[in-house]
Amino acid sequence: MAANRLTPPNGYRTTPHRLNLSDRKLSLQERSSYQNGVTPRTARRPTIESKRVSISDGDDCVQLNQYKLKSEIGKGSYGVVKLAYNEDDDQYYAMKLVSKKKLMKQCGFPRRPPSRESNGSQENLLKHSGLLDRVYQEIAILKKLDHLNVVNLVEVLDDPAEDNLHMGKKFCYPVMEIPTDSPLSEEMARFYFRDVILGIEYLHYQKIIHRDIKPSNLLLGDDGHIKIADFGVSYEFEGNDALLSNSAGTPAFMAPETLTDQDLRFSGKAVDIWAMGVTLFCFVFGRCPFHDEYILGLHEKIRTAPVEFPDMPVISDGLKDLIIRMLDKVPDTRIMLPEIKLHPWVTLDGKDLLPLEEEHCTVVEVTEEEVQNSVKVVPSLSAVILVKSMLRKRSFSNPFECPSRRQGRSMSAPGGLTVRGSNSNGSREGELENLIEDETSP
Secondary structure, three states, X not given: OOHHHOOOOHHHOOOOOOOOHHHHOOOOOOXXXXXXXXXXXXXXXXXEEEOOOXXXXXXXXXXEOOEEEEEEEEEOOOOEEEEEEEOOOOEEEEEEXXXXXXXXXXXXXXXXXXXXXXXXXXXXXXXXXXXXXXXXXXXXXXXXXOOOOEOOEEEEEOOXXXXXXXXEEEOOEEOOXXXXXXXXXXXXXXXXXXHHHHHHHHHHHOXXXXXXXXXXXXXXOOOOOEEEOOOOOOEEOOOOOOEEOOOOOOHHXXXXXXXXXXXXXXXXXXXXXXXXXXXXXXXXXXXXXXXXXXXXXXXXXXXXXXXXXXXXXXXXXXHHHHHHHHOOOOOOOOOOHHHHHOOHXXXXXXXXXXXXXXXXXXXXXXXXXXXXXXXXXXXXXXXHHHHHHHHHHOOOOOOOOOHHHHOOOOEEEHHXXXXXXXXXXXXXXHHHHHHHHHHHOO
């Protein structure tokens, strides 16, 4: 279904009214979701963590647990995305497949980064950790985020015996594909852009820089709202803003300060604002403001060329002003989120204000431990069967080891579970059995 044919919620159409404090809580795009400043939405369901994966080939698809994997529908930062049908709830999902072996080959065998306090710079941590660690970081972030305008991670499937790690999200269409000859109307662009503003404000409130805002990463949910997706190159920061020194994301959406040869640090928030400006231009014109056949030519235009607006379609002066201010090549003078939220084009000349930050943002924290435990795994099924067989027989000797080597030795159970001796009056057996039950329970 084309994005510009979707009808927004009833709250989209309003009549002018006198402003008061509650108007901030009953914004245009949130009127159906916020009532007197309190959202009726319940907290998001916790992400399901599937510890075993069953894969089989069907006639026209691959069966992955309860999912039927269909055709490829896109590419994420580190893997392909396939349409997946869940037989249990009769719903479609977007399933991101990431090859752990490929990521390990690209960046060496991954190792968990040290604690953030050890060197104070997460950017340095990412340079020294593998790409697979970034995927686990993305999972840890998505498991904690809960906002109307941020994609919801539904399920993670990671079997130690399988190469692919799978991330299941509710299936949504990108708001638009570019280039296109059917851009959004200015009215529809305002509706969706207000969603993007609130989603980015929430991420910045959580001290997360997205770094890859573009139309294909803005998905339309079945509620008609934008969901920001793909956190594969996102960056967590401390303090008021991130100070970045390297580029990331899609070339046509990169800010000019990220393309300089000089070793400078720049604002992460300002980088997201620039990408939002390019995205807003795409919404109404169906293409990027800067384009070139060659990447070096594209970089030069982003750094030096002024923004030029096509003759058609005709857009309002207010929208032109906002785009120009967002695409200011000097990050220090670029318009930022607090001003964007109050811009006349965004607020319909003050007739419809967006919610205050404190009305739609609550803080979450992603700890180093949560990144390391973002996906739970268990020993292979054969190891579990072996240990359970040993428990039933009350024997902690290795059935595959000869008796002469068995005598006087400690027994190391598969999966790293160590039991010393067999004269512990059953306490050690009980402890091991409880641990196995905990680790293999559905």
